[in-house]
Amino acid sequence: MAEKSTPLARPSWLQALLSLVVPGLGQAVSGAFSRGFYILLSVVTLSGLAVFAAAQRPRYPDYSLSFHAYLAFVAESAALLVFLLAIYWLVRRYAMRTEFARNAATPAFVVLVIIVLGITAPAMIDTVLSAAELKKLYALTSLLTAFVTVAIWAWNIFDAAHLRSSERAPGMGTFYMLLIAGILVLGTRIVQINPEKAIREYKDTGVILSRIVWPWKVAFDYSESELVATADIQAPCPPGATPPPVAQPKEGQPWVSVTPTCGALSKRDSTGKPIFGTLLSIKGGGFKPNKKVHIQWANPLGDAFTPRGFGPTDIPVGPDGTFTTQLYIPDVTIPSVAKGPQIHQLRIVQRGAAQFTGKLSKEMKLALQAMLESIMMGLMATAAGIVLSVPLSFLAARNLMSTLHTTTQGFVGGVIGLVGGAYLGKLAGDWLTPMVGGLEKAPILTFSIYLVLVLGLAILAYRLLGRALTSAAEHLPAPVSLGIGIAGMALVGAVVGYLLGLGYAHGILGITRGTEGAVAAAPHTALLGAALGAFLGAFWAWRLGTSTTIPIGQMIYATVRLILNIGRSIEPLIWAIMGVIWVGPGPFAGFIALTIHSVAALGKLYSEAIESIDPGPIEALQATGANRLQTIVYAVVPQVMPPFTAFTLYRWDINVRMSTIIGLVGGGGIGFLLIQWIHQFQYEQAGLAVWLITITVATLDFVSASIREKMV
Amino acid sequence: MLVVEHLTKVYEDGTVALKDVSFTVEDGEFLVIIGLSGSGKSTLLRCINRLIEPTEGHIFWNGVDITQTSEAEMRRIRREIGMIFQHFNLVERSSVLTNVLTGRLGYLPSWWSLINYFPQAEKRRAMAALERVGIGDKAHNRADALSGGQKQRVGIARALMQEPKMILADEPVASLDPVLAHSILGYLETLNQEQNITVLCSLHYLDLVQRYATKVIGLRDGQLVYEGTREQIRNITDAEFKHIYGQEAQRLSVGG
Numbered sequence: 020m021a022e023k024s025t026p027l028a029r030p031s032w033l034q035a036l037l038s039l040v041v042p043g044l045g046q047a048v049s050g051a052f053s054r055g056f057y058i059l060l061s062v063v064t065l066s067g068l069a070v071f072a073a074a075q076r077p078r079y080p081d082y083s084l085s086f087h088a089y090l091a092f093v094a095e096s097a098a099l100l101v102f103l104l105a106i107y108w109l110v111r112r113y114a115m116r117t118e119f120a121r122n123a124a125t126p127a128f129v130v131l132v133i134i135v136l137g138i139t140a141p142a143m144i145d146t147v148l149s150a151a152e153l154k155k156l157y158a159l160t161s162l163l164t165a166f167v168t169v170a171i172w173a174w175n176i177f178d179a180a181h182l183r184s185s186e187r188a189p190g191m192g193t194f195y196m197l198l199i200a201g202i203l204v205l206g207t208r209i210v211q212i213n214p215e216k217a218i219r220e221y222k223d224t225g226v227i228l229s230r231i232v233w234p235w236k237v238a239f240d241y242s243e244s245e246l247v248a249t250a251d252i253q254a255p256c257p258p259g260a261t262p263p264p265v266a267q268p269k270e271g272q273p274w275v276s277v278t279p280t281c282g283a284l285s286k287r288d289s290t291g292k293p294i295f296g297t298l299l300s301i302k303g304g305g306f307k308p309n310k311k312v313h314i315q316w317a318n319p320l321g322d323a324f325t326p327r328g329f330g331p332t333d334i335p336v337g338p339d340g341t342f343t344t345q346l347y348i349p350d351v352t353i354p355s356v357a358k359g360p361q362i363h364q365l366r367i368v369q370r371g372a373a374q375f376t377g378k379l380s381k382e383m384k385l386a387l388q389a390m391l392e393s394i395m396m397g398l399m400a401t402a403a404g405i406v407l408s409v410p411l412s413f414l415a416a417r418n419l420m421s422t423l424h425t426t427t428q429g430f431v432g433g434v435i436g437l438v439g440g441a442y443l444g445k446l447a448g449d450w451l452t453p454m455v456g457g458l459e460k461a462p463i464l465t466f467s468i469y470l471v472l473v474l475g476l477a478i479l480a481y482r483l484l485g486r487a488l489t490s491a492a493e494h495l496p497a498p499v500s501l502g503i504g505i506a507g508m509a510l511v512g513a514v515v516g517y518l519l520g521l522g523y524a525h526g527i528l529g530i531t532r533g534t535e536g537a538v539a540a541a542p543h544t545a546l547l548g549a550a551l552g553a554f555l556g557a558f559w560a561w562r563l564g565t566s567t568t569i570p571i572g573q574m575i576y577a578t579v580r581l582i583l584n585i586g587r588s589i590e591p592l593i594w595a596i597m598g599v600i601w602v603g604p605g606p607f608a609g610f611i612a613l614t615i616h617s618v619a620a621l622g623k624l625y626s627e628a629i630e631s632i633d634p635g636p637i638e639a640l641q642a643t644g645a646n647r648l649q650t651i652v653y654a655v656v657p658q659v660m661p662p663f664t665a666f667t668l669y670r671w672d673i674n675v676r677m678s679t680i681i682g683l684v685g686g687g688g689i690g691f692l693l694i695q696w697i698h699q700f701q702y703e704q705a706g707l708a709v710w711l712i713t714i715t716v717a718t719l720d721f722v723s724a725s726i727r728e729k730m731v
Numbered sequence: 732m733l734v735v736e737h738l739t740k741v742y743e744d745g746t747v748a749l750k751d752v753s754f755t756v757e758d759g760e761f762l763v764i765i766g767l768s769g770s771g772k773s774t775l776l777r778c779i780n781r782l783i784e785p786t787e788g789h790i791f792w793n794g795v796d797i798t799q800t801s802e803a804e805m806r807r808i809r810r811e812i813g814m815i816f817q818h819f820n821l822v823e824r825s826s827v828l829t830n831v832l833t834g835r836l837g838y839l840p841s842w843w844s845l846i847n848y849f850p851q852a853e854k855r856r857a858m859a860a861l862e863r864v865g866i867g868d869k870a871h872n873r874a875d876a877l878s879g880g881q882k883q884r885v886g887i888a889r890a891l892m893q894e895p896k897m898i899l900a901d902e903p904v905a906s907l908d909p910v911l912a913h914s915i916l917g918y919l920e921t922l923n924q925e926q927n928i929t930v931l932c933s934l935h936y937l938d939l940v941q942r943y944a945t946k947v948i949g950l951r952d953g954q955l956v957y958e959g960t961r962e963q964i965r966n967i968t969d970a971e972f973k974h975i976y977g978q979e980a981q982r983l984s985v986g987g
């Protein structure tokens with residue numbers, strides 16, 4: 020420490036050499052283990068990502084490069100960098116004597132690197148890649164990644180050389196900058212970010228987009244005055260068939276006459292090209308002059324379509340109201356049940372000006388209904404979420420639960436009571452529910468009876484047995500109560516061990532040895548688990564004796580928190596898929612999904628609100644002799660009302676948002692309509708749904724924000 | 732009568748907050764606990780109603796060892812022991828009346844709280860308690876709308892609802908100005924003298940101690956280092972003072 024060394028004095032060549040071979044090794048040898056580790060880790064990560072990006076190649080042949088190209092880039096970058104560094108060093112050493120020049124050297128070098136890269140990059144890409152592989156963007160990212168990796172490597176050598184001789188570790192700013200640059204560049208490629216494509220393909224999108232952006236035409240009904248004339252055609256035309264009569268012109272009415280009235284259908288060959296059938300000559304009259312008529316073909320079931328590709332379908336009408344045209348009989352898939360010749364229909368339609376009626380269209384009505392469905396779904400899920408999550412949140416609040424402790428005896432009594440009570444409840448339910456009709460006839464009543472009996476008896480037995488054993492332990496002689504504790508814990512441990520053993524057999528061995536192996540092993544692992552559990556339980560009980568130290572509150576807290584966390588980390592859309600599997604598609608499935616997620620999310624938010632309250636009032640109420648329930652009602656509840664309300668509003672907001680898209684996976688509501696319309700290319704209708712969603716969410720945003728503002 | 736025997740408290744992080752503390756408080760005494768910040772005053776007071784579990788030792792309250800009682804029994808004992816706090820510990824968003832009524836919870840069936848029910852008689856008792864501390868007109872205000880002095884009076888009214896035989900007061904006047912300090916301690920003194928309620932109170936200012944205490948104990952680093960009567964504390968020597976508060980301590984006065 021006494022000798023003052025400048026940062027660049029006397030590089031340590033050995034370390035530099037080590038780091039050249041294995042990045043970070045030199046640093047580690049100098050004692051900076053974590054520094055060395057991070058350097059190695061980042062070089063490995065960058066290379067690994069580059070390999071991964073190369074591995075995308077089979078999936079996206081157009082946009083990926085081979086790893087071989089990447090390696091070539093690494094080699095070229097290294098050569099380039101050595102060359103540049105050499106210039107840099109020479110210039111600094113011999114050409115720059117003034118202070119200014121020395122200070123300017125580094126920025127000048129960076130600029131130089133950029134310029135040289137800019138000039139050489141196209142050349143490098145050209146030499147490494149065949150013309151077919153040349154997709155500039157991704158070639159460039161590969162090159163840049165290679166360059167960054169090499170630069171980090173070089174920096175690492177430089178760092179290793181100077182680490183020991185400098186007084187304190189030099190900053191790692193350059194390193195982090197390079198690392199971040201490398202990751203961002205690679206990210207561009209893995210995500211296939213491609214501005215070129217976005218710009219090039221905008222044109223085709225514009226048309227569809229405009230239909231989505233301003234879809235209001237389909238929101239209303241229009242009355243259309245139509246002139247229609249029809250002619251029956253028989254197809255196919257077996258010999259000896261009696262074709263429908265040729266229609267004759269009628270005065271003052273639109274008419275169409277077709278010859279022949281019997282013919283062969285067009286077909287398609289294996290490539291989809293049409294093989295034309297009979298050519299029809301069509302003549303018509305009685306239409307409005309100087310406007311167009313439209314040709315439609317109706318199959319024997321009456322489904323009409325425009326026969327594109329078999330002749331003109333929009334024909335101008337002359338000044339006298341007549342027209343003539345020709346059309347091949349189109350290819351029509353006839354339902355397999357209908358064999359033999361069928362009667363098709365040619366329709367000539369002339370549309371008059373559409374009249375705005377002011378009535379909502381069928382689609383708009385559907386969309387509005389679905390929107391309402393979504394909003395209510397969000398509302399109901401929020402309500403159910405509140406009801407279910409409030410009790411859970413108290414169990415998941417550390418400050419309330421951490422004070423709950425019990426004796427071994429009380430714990431044993433509680434656990435046995437809980438399980439035994441639940442079992443008794445089930446037995447009672449089995450006996451009672453057939454009288455009301457069972458699950459099939461009266462599902463809700465039966466379920467409620469089970470729920471009440473199982474929960475009620477479990478809690479009752481939990482309290483009674485827990486208390487009985489606790490007070491027994493207080494009054495009985497110490498060895499006896501110790502015995503109770505040990506026996507009870509051994510029992511609990513044995514049961515838990517037994518279950519874990521079974522789980523191990525079926526869950527783990529089932530994978531490695533197959534189902535049969537698991538079944539064979541199960542009795543042994545279960546017994547072993549039970550024995551181990553019993554021993555551990557007994558040992559634990561013996562250690563604890565009769566002290567009040569089992570953190571039952573912490574245990575409940577941890578369990579509830581775990582459940583809430585799992586519920587929250589599964590997205591509502593995934594819950595919705597499960598809901599659809601459970602109750603079938605529709606808003607109920609969406610409701611279930613949103614409710615589960617709301618319970619988990621609200622449970623966590625609520626419990627955190629409880630955890631952050633002022634403990635003073637709780638202490639004060641405990642000091643008056645109030646019990647737990649009273650303390651919670653009078654010291655906790657008033658304090659958590661404002662945050663609870665705020666979180667609830669927030670959740671309501673999220674739920675309505677989610678409810679609009681949960682239909683994408685079958686959860687009902689407007690999302691269901693939206694995805695259907697998109698799949699049917701009905702973009703205007705989809706646009707309506709998008710508009711309704713946007714309006715609803717924006718309104719809701721505004722409403723909940725202003726409510727929240729008022730509350731604060 | 733309160734008897735504390737060899738009381739020791741070690742917190743979970745290993746801090747020894749009380750070390751082998753023993754003393755006796757006769758009924759009707761106004762006992763003041765003095766000592767530096769961190770000397771263990773709050774810990775001692777909270778051990779007495781077992782808001783904090785003592786690590787070792789015994790506390791006898793009228794012959795019952797409260798370190799050995801069950802939780803239910805402890806709640807019955809707590810009803811007889813009121814407590815008031817430096818930061819009042821009121822439920823700020825509830826009304827003054829509700830805050831006072833909560834002092835009575837130990838006597839009421841717990842399921843009543845689910846429907847927020849208090850009998851009329853208790854409400855009258857709460858009003859009477861508020862009148863006694865002179866803020867009957869504030870009964871329906873929210874607690875956070877009160878001044879510090881008023882809040883502490885609500886705290887006293889809440890303790891009065893328990894019909895306590897003893898009051899534990901943890902620095903009840905530390906966040907109040909000198910005039911209010913005297914008025915609050917005045918209430919405690921009246922209760923002490925007129926109803927023979929034992930008072931255990933921790934205080935910081937020596938002149939307040941000298942004015943109100945009938946008996947004084949001093950804590951230093953969790954150990955009992957001083958025990959004196961009213962006469963002795965009024966004539967405390969510099970040596971004794973420094974023994975409690977440390978060598979650098981200066982006597983401060985709160986005035987009033």
Ligand SMILES: Nc1ncnc2c1ncn2[C@@H]1O[C@H](COP(=O)(O)OP(=O)(O)OP(=O)(O)O)[C@@H](O)[C@H]1O
Nearest residue numbers: 742743744746748767768769770771772773774775
């Ligand atoms: N919950 C706790 N966990 C760990 N240590 C604690 C806890 N509460 C208090 N202590 C420590 O115990 C010692 C005594 O604290 P206590 O609050 O009883 O002192 P005090 O005399 O009331 O101080 P003050 O005058 O500042 O209120 C202190 O060292 C404190 O840091």
Ligand SMILES: [Mg+2]
Nearest residue numbers: 772773774901
């Ligand atoms: Mg204190």
